[in-house]
Amino acid sequence: PSSPKVSPLAKIPASKRVDVEAEYAKRSSEKAKLNMVVIGHVDAGKSTLMGHFLYALGQVSDKTIKKYEREAQKIGKSSFAYAWVLDETGEERSRGITMDIATNHFETKSKQFTLLDAPGHRDFIPNMISGAAQADVAILVVDATTGEFEAGFDANGQTKEHALLVRSLGVQQMIVAVNKLDVMDWSEARFEEIKAKLGTFLVQAGFRKSKLYFVPVSGLTGENLVSRSADTPLNQCEPFLIYESRFLDQFEPPMRPLDRPFRMAVSDFFKGGIGSSSGVSVAGRIDAGHVQVGEQVVAIPGGETGIVKTMQVNDETANWGAAGDSCLMTLTGLDIMQLSSGTVLCTPSNVVPVTSHFEAQIVVFDIKVPITSGFPVILHHQSLNEPASVVKLVAIIDKSTGEIIKKNPRHLSKGSTATVRIKLANRPIPLETFKDNKDLGRVMLRKGGETVAAGVVTQILSFGS
Ligand code: GDP
Numbered sequence: 001p002s003s004p005k006v007s008p009l010a011k012i013p014a015s016k017r018v019d020v021e022a023e024y025a026k027r028s029s030e031k032a033k034l035n036m037v038v039i040g041h042v043d044a045g046k047s048t049l050m051g052h053f054l055y056a057l058g059q060v061s062d063k064t065i066k067k068y069e070r071e072a073q074k075i076g077k078s079s080f081a082y083a084w085v086l087d088e089t090g091e092e093r094s095r096g097i098t099m100d101i102a103t104n105h106f107e108t109k110s111k112q113f114t115l116l117d118a119p120g121h122r123d124f125i126p127n128m129i130s131g132a133a134q135a136d137v138a139i140l141v142v143d144a145t146t147g148e149f150e151a152g153f154d155a156n157g158q159t160k161e162h163a164l165l166v167r168s169l170g171v172q173q174m175i176v177a178v179n180k181l182d183v184m185d186w187s188e189a190r191f192e193e194i195k196a197k198l199g200t201f202l203v204q205a206g207f208r209k210s211k212l213y214f215v216p217v218s219g220l221t222g223e224n225l226v227s228r229s230a231d232t233p234l235n236q237c238e239p240f241l242i243y244e245s246r247f248l249d250q251f252e253p254p255m256r257p258l259d260r261p262f263r264m265a266v267s268d269f270f271k272g273g274i275g276s277s278s279g280v281s282v283a284g285r286i287d288a289g290h291v292q293v294g295e296q297v298v299a300i301p302g303g304e305t306g307i308v309k310t311m312q313v314n315d316e317t318a319n320w321g322a323a324g325d326s327c328l329m330t331l332t333g334l335d336i337m338q339l340s341s342g343t344v345l346c347t348p349s350n351v352v353p354v355t356s357h358f359e360a361q362i363v364v365f366d367i368k369v370p371i372t373s374g375f376p377v378i379l380h381h382q383s384l385n386e387p388a389s390v391v392k393l394v395a396i397i398d399k400s401t402g403e404i405i406k407k408n409p410r411h412l413s414k415g416s417t418a419t420v421r422i423k424l425a426n427r428p429i430p431l432e433t434f435k436d437n438k439d440l441g442r443v444m445l446r447k448g449g450e451t452v453a454a455g456v457v458t459q460i461l462s463f464g465s
Contacts (some may be wrong), residue, residue, distance in 0.1 A: 343430070
């Protein structure tokens with residue numbers, strides 16, 4: 001017998017219930033919150049640039065920087081001191097590579113940014129995907145020195161791949177930091193050359209020209225980053241990463257799907273609670289809707305329910321969280337065995353579909369071997385990666401008009417847009433159409449360590465169809 005639907009808020013006394021939409025509206029009158037990802041080829045200077053910036057903003061103490069400078073000198077790499085602000089583990093330091101997504105916060109006049117640092121090394125792209133999946137805006141760092149811009153921009157460089165990745169993950173607004181111009185004597189010709197080449201590519205990749213901001217900088221000296229470059233042809237340029245930054249302030253805040261059913265894709269979980277030993281804790285970003293302490297949620301797949309006991313939102317204790325928030329919460333009544341990477345927490349009355357077969361519209365990247373029916377891939381969805389294959393090529397589509405160019409194509413070559421059917425090899429996963437959920441409706445296809453395509457879910461197909 002079906003029992004009448006009980007509100008997920010039933011366990012919370014009426015006096016303690018939070019009117020989340022009203023609270024959210026209050027919060028929205030405060031500074032808009034944006035997540036920013038820093039991308040670019042390895043050694044482009046991402047860590048140095050962001051480290052210098054955070055230092056200049058006062059986020060890092062003089063004492064810490066002095067310590068980093070001493071340590072860096074000891075190993076003969078004094079220029080690494082700023083980069084260490086972002087690279088926190090010893091292994092990363094000795095290799096000089098940023099491996100994980102370290103988060104940092106900073107503010108401008110009208111915005112609050114959470115900085116998701118992205119690794120530049122090729123092997124680390126899967127990590128970057130999970131960071132970029134949370135990004136609203138991006139900074140693309142390119143090395144302007146002779147030969148280095150070109151190396152990052154060629155077929156094996158990550159400049160293009162990263163840009164395509166963030167665009168296909170929904171990032172529409174981007175600052176392009178043309179970096180290391182100190183080495184190039186602040187050559188205006190070099191800056192314009194890079195701007196023209198990269199600009200053409202980025203527009204082809206689907207960015208709008210008006211949403212791209214090119215700035216000449218040196219992350220090392222800080223010129224045009226936090227101070228104006230002196231005596232150079234480019235000295236008219238406004239420093240971009242400063243508190244009053246016109247560049248950072250003109251990023252438009254994203255629309256958060258607050259009125260949609262609650263969804264939170266779990267990126268991490270562990271036994272024990274925040275500040276106590278009972279319960280299980282889960283971390284992730286709220287993709288849609290909202291949740292509050294005392295509310296009942298359900299873990300999909302599995303369907304096991306739990307009650308939210310305590311929460312931290314954007315690193316602070318809170319009693320509610322909403323779409324766009326990074327959230328750590330402790331749940332009671334939920335067995336940790338019911339959680340796995342890829343779990344999505346939902347509201348009990350409306351849960352995310354679970355499927356192993358779906359239709360997607362994809363953009364094919366710079367690939368050497370065309371995609372044919374049966375093509376095996378690793379499917380990246382949120383923080384999950386699963387073996388899958390492209391089982392059917394439905395149609396090739398005109399990127400600008402959306403019209404079908406060719407039905408049942410035999411293969412898909414680089415640059416094409418197409419509708420395909422994808423089947424997971426091992427297990428079904430929670431997945432939604434892009435129309436229903438912009439975060440849970442995106443996928444990335446990789447093969448042999450390279451990204452071959454990215455796209456959006458257009459239809460959930462039932463098993464075996
Ligand atoms: P990442 O791999 O993109 O994070 O790059 P890093 O920040 O680790 O920098 C790579 C190398 O370039 C380091 O040796 C830095 O000192 C150097 N570097 C970074 N930014 C600049 C810059 O603006 N000018 C100069 N001359 N060197 C820089």
